[in-house]
Amino acid sequence: MPELPDVETFRRYLNSTALHKKIAGTHVLDERILGETSRNSLGRFLKGEELEETTRHGKFLFAKAGSRGWLVLHFGMTGELKYQKTSKEEVEYARFTVDFTDDHRLIYSCRRMLGKVDFTDNLKDFAEKQELGPDALDDKVNLEWFSKTLSERNSTLKSFLMNQSIIAGIGNVYSDEIFFRAELHPGIKTSKLKKGDVERLYNCMHEVLEKAIDVQADVERMPEDFLLPHREPEARCPNCGGKIKKETIAGRSSYFCPKCQKK
DNA sequence: TTCCATGTTCCGCA
DNA sequence: TTGCGGAACATGGA
Numbered sequence: 001m002p003e004l005p006d007v008e009t010f011r012r013y014l015n016s017t018a019l020h021k022k023i024a025g026t027h028v029l030d031e032r033i034l035g036e037t038s039r040n041s042l043g044r045f046l047k048g049e050e051l052e053e054t055t056r057h058g059k060f061l062f063a064k065a066g067s068r069g070w071l072v073l074h075f076g077m078t079g080e081l082k083y084q085k086t087s088k089e090e091v092e093y094a095r096f097t098v099d100f101t102d103d104h105r106l107i108y109s110c111r112r113m114l115g116k117v118d119f120t121d122n123l124k125d126f127a128e129k130q131e132l133g134p135d136a137l138d139d140k141v142n143l144e145w146f147s148k149t150l151s152e153r154n155s156t157l158k159s160f161l162m163n164q165s166i167i168a169g170i171g172n173v174y175s176d177e178i179f180f181r182a183e184l185h186p187g188i189k190t191s192k193l194k195k196g197d198v199e200r201l202y203n204c205m206h207e208v209l210e211k212a213i214d215v216q217a218d219v220e221r222m223p224e225d226f227l228l229p230h231r232e233p234e235a236r237c238p239n240c241g242g243k244i245k246k247e248t249i250a251g252r253s254s255y256f257c258p259k260c261q262k263k
Numbered sequence: 264t265t266c267c268a269t270g271t272t273c274c275g276c277a
Numbered sequence: 278t279t280g281c282g283g284a285a286c287a288t289g290g291a
Contacts, residue, residue, distance in 0.1 A: 003269065032287085059270080077270040078288085093288090112288050114270045155281060164271080173269050251283055253267080 002059060002075030002115075004136055004169030005212035010073075010081045011054045011061050012216075014106065017083035019051050021100040023065070028117070033095040033110060035072065035118030045069065045119050046098060057127055057135050058168025062120075069121035071098075076114030082107045136169040136209060146205075147198045150190050157193075157201070158186040159250035170205070172252045173228065177208045179256060180227035185263040186254045187247075231255045 002010075023046050028039040037045075049066035056062065062070040073079070082091050086103050096108040096117045108117060120126040134140045149167075153160055160166060161175040170178070179186045181204040184197060193201070208226075215221035222228045225238045235244040237257035245258045 006269080075270080076287095077268065079270085112268085112270080112286095114287065116271095153280090159281070171269055250281090252269090 002077070002079050003171040003174045003217075004056075004059060004209055005174065005217040007056055007059050007061050007075060007169075008213050009216045010075070011056050013081055013083070014051070014054055014061070014063060018063075018098070018100070018104075018106045019053070021050060021102055021104070023047055023049050023051070024099045024101045026099065027097045028095070029097070030095045030113070032113055033108075033115060033117050035074075035116040037117075037119040042071075042117070042119055046071065051098070055123070057123070058132055058164055059171070060126075060130070060132070060168075062123060065119075069119055070123060070126075072116070072118035072120055072126065073108060074116040074118075076110055076112060076116070078111040079115035080109050082109065131165045132168045133164065133166045134168065136167050136205060141167060143199065143202050146202045147195075150193065150198060150201075153190045155190055156187050156250050157184060157190060158252070158254055160190050161205070162250065162252070169209070172254070173231065174208060174212065176231065176255050177212075177227050178204050179254075179261060181208055183260050183262075185261045186256055187249045188263055227255060227257075 026043045026046050028034060031039060045068050046065050051063040051065055054061065054063045059074060061073040064070050083104060083106050086099060086105050091107045091109050093109040093111040094107050095110050098106040150160065157179060158175055161170050161178065162172065176186065182200045184201060219228055230236065230238055230244060233246060237244055237260060239257060240259050242257055242259040244255055246253055246255050
């Protein structure tokens with residue numbers, strides 16, 4: 001589930017596997033995965049270079065390829081990364097590979113084709129073009145900024161937190177988790193929040209994202225009192241034992257506890 | 264077979 | 278003009 005914690009986990013995985021190796025070539029297995037950069041250009045930009053370092057902005061992962069710029073990976077809803085020996089059998093739904101001269105390759109897979117592979121020579125320009133707000137864990141997103149930005153909007157909390165042009169990185173699953181921890185109903189209007197609510201929401205956003213990164217976004221390793229392990233029909237609230245409710249809010253299915261998260 | 268799914272983008276409307 | 282909510286997109290999985 002590629003939201004901020006998942007993408008951060010991919011980034012660390014890439015760092016521990018695919019950095020500082022010479023790129024022999026690249027393969028685009030399905031052109032529909034490409035963003036603005038053509039198959040040929042992508043190959044030309046990457047071949048002979050090494051991935052030197054990585055960074056992340058919201059749900060976008062960037063890997064610096066020599067002095068030419070950055071490989072851009074977005075994972076859509078079903079994207080994944082895998083690094084393995086070239087001789088190993090192909091990963092299912094593999095769409096793009098970076099092949100290294102040491103006979104290993106980095107495989108980008110994406111079942112539903114909603115992700116994107118791209119290249120950019122400037123991270124700032126890229127973020128602007130994508131209309132990305134600051135990353136949720138960026139220092140800029142402090143309580144003061146958060147509370148000011150919240151007050152300038154008038155939408156549901158759900159739609160606020162999932163809007164990538166306001167704050168980048170939070171999607172459907174982790175926004176539910178944040179509202180659960182903050183004991184706020186996802187359908188509350190931003191204008192209705194009291195000062196204490198805003199602070200709690202802000203703190204829970206950090207708590208949830210950091211904890212999720214800690215456990216490598218693995219649901220099995222999430223704390224038992226998180227909503228995530230109980231995010232399914234008929235589940236019980238880990239807090240009060242009540243029944244978890246599913247409702248469409250801002251166009252997405254939202255799970256919450258109607259007892260703990262009042263509107 | 265039908266419904267649903269963690270992503271973004273586009274369109275109509277207030 | 279801006280910004281919100283819903284539909285559409287692609288591809289299976291339950």
